[in-house]
Amino acid sequence: MTARKILVVGATGQQGRATIAALHSSHTSASPLQIIALTRSATAPRAQSLQSSYQNVELLEGDVKDPGPIFQAHPDITSVFLVTAAVAAESRVDHVVFSSVDRGGNDLSWDTPTDVPHFAAKHEIELLLRQSCEEAQREIHWTILRPTGFMDNFGPTFFGSFMATLWAQGMPADRKMQLVSTHDIGVFAAKALLDPERWAGQAVGLAGDDLSFSELQQVFERTVGKPLPTTYQVLARPALWWIAEVRTSFEWFSNCGYGVNIASLREEEPGLQTFEVWLRDSSSWGQHTAA
Known part of the structure; x- marks a missing residue:
């Protein structure tokens, strides 16, 4: 059987790597997949780690802003996963899965770019993707995923401590x-990539937990066995005051916020991770979790 060929853009990033891992777990001789991992440098350690971890991954150097050479090298790519720019119009694929961001629920997100620049840019790409698919001379399906805040931002690094401090200082x-x-x-x-017909034309918000900062702290200490690390408030406060995107983001989190129906999403995927499950099973904290 001919392997389906799926292009993962941003393959060495958090979302790209997680997508490759999930696709790899579905790869069998009965339903073979070939995963093309787009990277700026095939010799970079993260790229080499992908290739050594997953046998059905082929590294491809390229730039999503210049998609021509990518699809010339692999004209039989059928589906694309991406987190940045829409490429449907320039390619021969029949299904594009775009990772965007939730902006208050699935219905509200279509008409709400928000004042957060990163969110507004994602909103613009959503509209461009939908329009380009509708105007294409052939049938191209789209699926939009709208994640909320990343649990992975609270890992055992300085960045994790900084993000925790921003939350503590930036929200009620x-x-x-x-x-x-x-x-x-x-x-x-x-x-979505493996079942295009079912997921075509859908925009899906993604969240597995809904916590206040004090609840986040309680879950962390119960699971890991020590307090959630934070850093000096003097580092977080200037970011909230002087960095426009950080300030605007936390104003939006405080006044509006994400709006995913978690219960409905869990019906679709019973294994949807709570923060506690992520800490124990997927995070770098796992080896430190309390017995």
């Missing part, structure tokens, strides 16, 4: 934030 104590693991983004990306 009782204000909840929805979170999703990149593992689950990969799971849903693979679902």
Whole structure:
């Protein structure tokens, strides 16, 4: 049987790697897959790690802003997963899965770019992708995934401590934030890529938990066995005051926020990770979790 060929753009990033892992778990001799991992440097350690971890992955150097050479090298690519620019119009694929961001629920997200620049850019790409698919001379399907905040931002690094401190300083104590693991983004990306007809024309918000900062701390300490690391407030406060995108983001989190129906999503994927499950099973904290 001829292997289906799927292009993963941003393959060495968190979402790209999670998507490749989920696709790889579905690869069998009865339903073979060939995964083309687009990277800026095939010799970079992260790229080499992908190739050594997954036998059905082929590294391809390229730039999504110049898609021509990519599809000339692999004209039989059928599906694409991407987190940045839409490429449907320039390619021969029949299904594009785009990872965007939730902006208050699936219905509200279509008409709400928000004042957060990163969110607004994702909104613009969503509209461009949908329009380009509708105007194409052939049938091209689209699926949009809309993740919420990443659980993976709270790993055992300085960045994780900094993000925790930003949350503590930037939002009311009782204000909840929805979170999703990149593992689950990969799971849903693979679902869409492997079953285009079912997922065509759908925009799906992704979240596995909904926590206030105090609840985040409680879950972390119960699971890992020590307090959630934070850093000096003097480092977080200037970012909230002076970095426009950080300030605007936390104003939006405080006043509007994500709006995913987690219960409905869990019916689709019972293995959807809560923050506790992510800490134990998928995070770098796993080896430190309490017995």
